Amino acid sequence: MPEGTLCNKQHVNTEEQLQALLADKSGKTYYEEMKSLDVDQDKLAKTLAATFKSRLKTWLSICAHCGLCADSCFLYLANKRDPKQVPSYKIQSTLGEIVKRKGRVDTPFMIHCMDVAWSQCTCCNRCGMYCPFGIDMGVMFGYLRGLCYSQGFVPWELKIGSGMHRIYRAQMDITTEDWVDTCEWMAEENEEEWPGLEIPIDKENADIMYTVNAREPKHYPEDLAEAAILFHLAGENWTVPSEGWEETSLAMFAGDWEACRMQVESVYDAMKRLNPKRMVVTECGHAYRATVIEGPYWAGLKNGQTPVPSLHYIEWLAEALRTGKIKIDPAKKIKEPVTYQDSCNYIRNAGLADTAREIMSYIAEDFREMQPCREHNFCCGGGGGFNGLGRYRPERNVGLKVKRDQILATGAKLVISPCHNCWDAIRDLEEVYKIGIRWSFLKPIIIGMAIVPDHMKPAEE
Amino acid sequence: MYEFLTGPVLWLTFAVFFIGLAARFVWYVRGLDWKLDRVAYRQWPKYGIRGALRSIGFWLLPWGTRSWQVKPVFTLVFFAFHIGLLVTPIFLLGHNLLLDERWGFALPTLPAGVASFFTVMVMVAGLFLVIRRIALPEVRILTTWYDYLVLIIAVAPFATGYLAANHIGDYGFWLNIHIVTGIIWIVAIPLTKLSHFLMFFLTRAQIGMDYGIKRGGMKSKGMAW
Ligand code: HEM
Ligand code: SF4
Ligand code: SF4
Ligand code: SF4
Numbered sequence: 001m002p003e004g005t006l007c008n009k010q011h012v013n014t015e016e017q018l019q020a021l022l023a024d025k026s027g028k029t030y031y032e033e034m035k036s037l038d039v040d041q042d043k044l045a046k047t048l049a050a051t052f053k054s055r056l057k058t059w060l061s062i063c064a065h066c067g068l069c070a071d072s073c074f075l076y077l078a079n080k081r082d083p084k085q086v087p088s089y090k091i092q093s094t095l096g097e098i099v100k101r102k103g104r105v106d107t108p109f110m111i112h113c114m115d116v117a118w119s120q121c122t123c124c125n126r127c128g129m130y131c132p133f134g135i136d137m138g139v140m141f142g143y144l145r146g147l148c149y150s151q152g153f154v155p156w157e158l159k160i161g162s163g164m165h166r167i168y169r170a171q172m173d174i175t176t177e178d179w180v181d182t183c184e185w186m187a188e189e190n191e192e193e194w195p196g197l198e199i200p201i202d203k204e205n206a207d208i209m210y211t212v213n214a215r216e217p218k219h220y221p222e223d224l225a226e227a228a229i230l231f232h233l234a235g236e237n238w239t240v241p242s243e244g245w246e247e248t249s250l251a252m253f254a255g256d257w258e259a260c261r262m263q264v265e266s267v268y269d270a271m272k273r274l275n276p277k278r279m280v281v282t283e284c285g286h287a288y289r290a291t292v293i294e295g296p297y298w299a300g301l302k303n304g305q306t307p308v309p310s311l312h313y314i315e316w317l318a319e320a321l322r323t324g325k326i327k328i329d330p331a332k333k334i335k336e337p338v339t340y341q342d343s344c345n346y347i348r349n350a351g352l353a354d355t356a357r358e359i360m361s362y363i364a365e366d367f368r369e370m371q372p373c374r375e376h377n378f379c380c381g382g383g384g385g386f387n388g389l390g391r392y393r394p395e396r397n398v399g400l401k402v403k404r405d406q407i408l409a410t411g412a413k414l415v416i417s418p419c420h421n422c423w424d425a426i427r428d429l430e431e432v433y434k435i436g437i438r439w440s441f442l443k444p445i446i447i448g449m450a451i452v453p454d455h456m457k458p459a460e461e
Numbered sequence: 462m463y464e465f466l467t468g469p470v471l472w473l474t475f476a477v478f479f480i481g482l483a484a485r486f487v488w489y490v491r492g493l494d495w496k497l498d499r500v501a502y503r504q505w506p507k508y509g510i511r512g513a514l515r516s517i518g519f520w521l522l523p524w525g526t527r528s529w530q531v532k533p534v535f536t537l538v539f540f541a542f543h544i545g546l547l548v549t550p551i552f553l554l555g556h557n558l559l560l561d562e563r564w565g566f567a568l569p570t571l572p573a574g575v576a577s578f579f580t581v582m583v584m585v586a587g588l589f590l591v592i593r594r595i596a597l598p599e600v601r602i603l604t605t606w607y608d609y610l611v612l613i614i615a616v617a618p619f620a621t622g623y624l625a626a627n628h629i630g631d632y633g634f635w636l637n638i639h640i641v642t643g644i645i646w647i648v649a650i651p652l653t654k655l656s657h658f659l660m661f662f663l664t665r666a667q668i669g670m671d672y673g674i675k676r677g678g679m680k681s682k683g684m685a686w
Binding site for chain 1: 491520597599674678679
């Protein structure tokens with residue numbers, strides 16, 4: 001049973017494995033090795049027997065082959081209605097085949113499954129809303145990703161990503177020390193402008209435990225500062241945990257369910273340790289999906305709920321604006337046409353469509369909906385890990401066209417996007433197609449228009 | 462022949478129908494797994510029931526979901542086909558006379574003109590579905606021989622019934638063929654993809670509970686199907 005040194009069925013649990021993978025530029029050797037990675041057919045058959053139960057079985061067998069799901073998929077639309085992009089076809093020709101052949105599939109077929117699972121589906125779950133039987137190809141592709149991962153057929157970046165979660169409990173190599181340092185640095189950095197500003201670490205019994213996306217401390221530490229400023233303005237009693245602060249899950253994109261569990265348990269442990277009243281997650285879609293919506297199930301929590309009630313950042317912000325904890329200066333509201341990117345992960349799959357509209361009603365004078373919008377919105381084009389996979393970059397860029405056209409049709413030049421993945425996709429969309437738009441998270445926009453009470457301003461020189 | 466088919470064979474047919482569907486129901490529900498499916502089915506009955514009912518209810522209305530709304534022609538044909546498929550056999554005068562004779566009860570019946578119209582409607586709609594399978598690339602790529610077989614099984618009793626009722630050709634012959642295709646129709650419901658007769662309600666309830674309990678149902682008015 002040959003396995004590569006880089007591409008194999010092993011989990012990445014050590015620094016050493018991780019460094020070896022990282023040293024392989026763009027995964028050249030990794031993908032080369034994959035071509036001769038054997039499929040463990042018995043294990044695949046066993047996994048199917050244990051996990052492929054009536055919900056998925058019925059979905060695959062009951063599909064009427066009616067094609068109603070075709071138009072629902074942005075990748076079908078972006079690829080000029082290529083029939084090979086019909087959601088039902090994509091899943092029947094991959095997972096459907098594995099099931100039909102009871103796991104007796106070969107290496108080229110598994111590589112094909114990997115390519116389809118990661119480059120022809122972002123797990124946005126839109127097709128499931130358009131199927132009369134509620135057949136959710138996004139859920140099934142998630143399952144297929146799990147099968148692929150367990151056999152070692154996973155894109156290089158995601159093998160690394162899930163390894164990061166296993167080793168650092170974060171999607172990037174950030175240690176507890178790095179994180180704490182960043183928090184302290186950001187607090188100091190902004191103290192002068194915002195007297196009394198703090199980023200309290202490991203404070204017990206706070207009202208809010210705030211958690212983030214590792215990209216923020218690593219690449220955009222000012223986001224952390226902005227969160228602190230807004231909590232400070234709102235007078236919140238808040239804290240961040242020194243451990244268990246990371247919400248994202250490349251492991252979810254990878255289908256590495258064990259790493260998913262390890263990651264969310266680190267956050268749940270922080271909840272138990274610090275006993276906050278609520279948790280607030282930064283402006284990230286898949287992070288919220290992973291830790292708040294799916295996480296409790298990975299961790300085996302029977303009621304499907306996080307140990308303490310959890311809010312997406314937009315829920316906290318809507319509440320702060322509604323209750324007047326943060327007041328907007330009417331003169332500073334957004335005057336130009338502005339649109340909002342509904343993230344699949346917290347709008348379609350977590351019910352926050354109204355919350356987003358509430359915020360827009362407080363801050364924008366000319367808010368323009370994309371069509372379709374809310375739960376029916378199209379994926380930005382970069383979800384499910386698609387943004388970060390070099391092997392599929394051209395396919396991703398094609399996929400961005402649907403969002404490009406949706407944005408253009410609104411006439412707005414500013415897109416509010418409180419989701420890291422969507423934000424990236426829209427940034428890349430501008431880079432590739434140059435349509436002259438700007439994009440932003442909510443935090444900087446709110447800071448720019450909030451009324452700052454005199455006692456919070458720096459003392460006059 | 463007629464006596465035999467509408468006697469013991471019909472009994473057996475209905476036995477297969479009910480036992481088959483009951484078995485499907487039990488198998489499906491028992492195969493649901495809160496951890497694998499990642500839905501806390503039992504923990505939140507209020508959200509679960511609300512989600513399931515919304516998910517079924519909106520889909521039973523031709524204008525109830527965006528998916529139906531954006532495909533008006535298909536939706537019209539689909540509903541015409543299914544209303545014809547379900548209403549005609551149950552409320553047909555001839556079937557109820559037989560029912561009364563054999564089992565001593567009968568349901569209200571359709572006027573002959575309406576029944577005849579529904580029968581033609583099923584056949585025309587069935588033809589439309591076949592043409593659609595051939596004409597649209599996104600449907601063609603999905604279609605297998607099994608889909609045609611299921612369509613033929615579904616429409617056959619209507620075609621043969623129409624021939625018999627209108628005395629086109631040999632009445633006795635077509636009547637017997639009608640009964641045979643009718644029996645296949647009933648037996649095929651639990652045994653083939655036509656089991657969607659029941660499974661539609663179960664899969665819709667499942668996805669409804671998924672959205673109702675886990676994916677947003679607790680923080681919104683419910684999924685906007
Ligand atoms: C309450 C009962 C039923 C419901 C809710 C129902 C629902 C559905 C749905 C949702 C579809 C698939 C989607 C589509 O093609 O757009 C479908 C297709 C179909 N149904 Fe039913 N159905 C029911 C009963 C029946 C019965 C009793 C028959 C015939 C024995 C039947 C025959 C068919 C056929 C042949 C198709 C495939 C149509 C095609 O080729 O596109 N259905 N049904
Ligand atoms: S809409 Fe549903 S039933 Fe129709 S082809 Fe797609 S998955 Fe199958
Ligand atoms: S989940 Fe989204 S990307 Fe995947 S097949 Fe369905 S609509 Fe397409
Ligand atoms: S990146 Fe945004 S729009 Fe795309 S799948 Fe994720 S949440 Fe949806």
